[in-house]
Amino acid sequence: MSELSVNHLLGIKYLNKEDIQLIFETADHFKEVINRPIKKVPSLRDITIANLFFENSTRTKLSFELAEKRLSADVINFSAAQSSVKKGETLIDTVNNILSMKVDMVVMRHPNPGACVFLSKHVKASIVNAGDGAHEHPTQALLDSYSIRERLGDVKGKNVVIVGDILHSRVALSNIYALQLQGANVMVCGPKTLIPKYINNLGVKVETNLRKALEWCDVANMLRVQNERMDISYFPSTREYTQQFGVDKALLDSLDKEITIMHPGPINRGVEITSDVADSKQAIILDQVQNGVAIRMAVIYLLASKIKQ
Amino acid sequence: MSQKVLLNATEVNIILHRLACQLIEKHNDFSNTVLIGLQPRGKFLALRLAQILKDDYKIKDLKLGLLDITFYRDDFRRSDKPLEANTTEINFVVENKNVVFIDDVLYTGRSIRAALTAIQSFGRPEEIELLTLIDRRFSRHLPIQPNYRGRQVDAINKEKVIVQWQEQDGEDAVYLINN
Numbered sequence: 175m176s177e178l179s180v181n182h183l184l185g186i187k188y189l190n191k192e193d194i195q196l197i198f199e200t201a202d203h204f205k206e207v208i209n210r211p212i213k214k215v216p217s218l219r220d221i222t223i224a225n226l227f228f229e230n231s232t233r234t235k236l237s238f239e240l241a242e243k244r245l246s247a248d249v250i251n252f253s254a255a256q257s258s259v260k261k262g263e264t265l266i267d268t269v270n271n272i273l274s275m276k277v278d279m280v281v282m283r284h285p286n287p288g289a290c291v292f293l294s295k296h297v298k299a300s301i302v303n304a305g306d307g308a309h310e311h312p313t314q315a316l317l318d319s320y321s322i323r324e325r326l327g328d329v330k331g332k333n334v335v336i337v338g339d340i341l342h343s344r345v346a347l348s349n350i351y352a353l354q355l356q357g358a359n360v361m362v363c364g365p366k367t368l369i370p371k372y373i374n375n376l377g378v379k380v381e382t383n384l385r386k387a388l389e390w391c392d393v394a395n396m397l398r399v400q401n402e403r404m405d406i407s408y409f410p411s412t413r414e415y416t417q418q419f420g421v422d423k424a425l426l427d428s429l430d431k432e433i434t435i436m437h438p439g440p441i442n443r444g445v446e447i448t449s450d451v452a453d454s455k456q457a458i459i460l461d462q463v464q465n466g467v468a469i470r471m472a473v474i475y476l477l478a479s480k481i482k483q
Numbered sequence: 484m485s486q487k488v489l490l491n492a493t494e495v496n497i498i499l500h501r502l503a504c505q506l507i508e509k510h511n512d513f514s515n516t517v518l519i520g521l522q523p524r525g526k527f528l529a530l531r532l533a534q535i536l537k538d539d540y541k542i543k544d545l546k547l548g549l550l551d552i553t554f555y556r557d558d559f560r561r562s563d564k565p566l567e568a569n570t571t572e573i574n575f576v577v578e579n580k581n582v583v584f585i586d587d588v589l590y591t592g593r594s595i596r597a598a599l600t601a602i603q604s605f606g607r608p609e610e611i612e613l614l615t616l617i618d619r620r621f622s623r624h625l626p627i628q629p630n631y632r633g634r635q636v637d638a639i640n641k642e643k644v645i646v647q648w649q650e651q652d653g654e655d656a657v658y659l660i661n662n
Contacts, residue, residue, distance in 0.1 A: 199568075207604075215601075
């Protein structure tokens with residue numbers, strides 16, 4: 175297969191196994207490109223991409239922008255804080271105004287779940303979801319699976335636990351879809367208050383004891399506690415959260431196997447994981463960041479190849 | 484559909500040895516020369532030539548790389564079939580080296596144009612030459628010609644020239660196919 179089954183990347187839910195395989199194979203080639211002395215290819219020189227970030231982001235925005243520039247696309251950036259959205263403009267009007275400037279693709283982050291799906295039905299450009307509320311963050315899930323594949327050889331059959339704030343995490347949901355599609359066994363672990371009720375319908379295991387979860391898994395994906403999304407208090411204190419769901423070197427060393435540690439970032443050092451864990455050989459956090467550029471290049475390249483002139 | 488044999492295995496073998504000798508005449512011991520096979524089909528010709536140079540002409544330390552030009556093509560989004568990438572394997576520096584591009588068929592010249600852009604990502608070569616097994620005359624879209632050619636073929640545009648390699652296709656042969 176050499177073509178994606180979709181015209182937009184709205185979520186992992188809309189992809190099939192072959193799509194993920196194609197994205198990974200294409201990312202392999204781009205990973206080779208970004209390790210060359212000159213890290214740029216001219217493939218997308220006639221494509222214009224708008225990065226619309228209605229919510230703050232550092233690494234995802236930088237990663238997308240770098241991916242676009244390494245493919246030689248023309249890039250325009252938009253952040254809601256300095257825009258007419260503040261004056262009451264609707265999402266469709268904002269996007270249509272930008273598309274009038276002959277934009278071919280939109281990479282959008284939005285605080286509302288479903289914003290990208292909504293947009294894809296109303297505008298002609300190809301849409302890439304860079305995170306919509308607590309719904310999905312597909313490129314993060316793809317780069318996470320890609321990093322597991324790189325470290326452990328394959329995703330199929332591996333036991334992966336996602337630890338922390340599952341309720342507010344778009345990374346968790348996209349990861350569950352992506353890992354299950356590739357045949358991994360998925361478990362979530364966190365305080366009961368941060369595990370959503372619908373989780374049983376997704377066919378994942380649930381564990382509230384971190385040690386048991388770590389003993390079961392090959393990979394632990396540690397999520398950040400998203401204080402900014404919490405309108406009430408879900409656990410008594412950060413200190414207590416760390417004691418129950420934080421990973422330190424002593425805990426890792428006490429396991430009779432070496433598990434791989436992942437984190438989508440930004441890390442709260444000393445909360446989800448301690449510094450010695452974050453900087454250890456078991457952690458592949460910086461590999462995830464590098465793979466993020468290759469994965470985003472692959473997604474943009476494959477979607478752009480479906481835009482006909 | 485009709486097909487005609489342009490070259491059989493014996494003829495391909497003779498041509499490969501002649502091309503190897505021509506390369507030695509120009510590049511001597513290959514100390515400042517690198518061979519680059521263009522993916523996907525130039526790979527087999529490049530590997531075969533490298534083998535002849537090493538085994539029959541005792542060239543030591545021959546540097547051979549494979550270059551994928553997919554991301555440098557100028558027909559991205561223009562063709563009906565999506566482009567599929569191949570692997571690039573260049574584990575040496577091409578800066579100030581004499582580079583010899585190797586491809587099986589030279590047709591429009593667009594692949595070579597893409598390769599000329601792609602190689603710049605690995606440094607600035609001293610000189611770039613082109614070796615091709617089949618040179619289809621009168622079909623060029625760009626002012627490109629080979630330095631070393633196996634056989635020159637006059638084929639009209641709707642005809643196809645197919646090069647088969649023992650390693651992949653089970654025989655060494657070149658066919659002219661008329662649809």
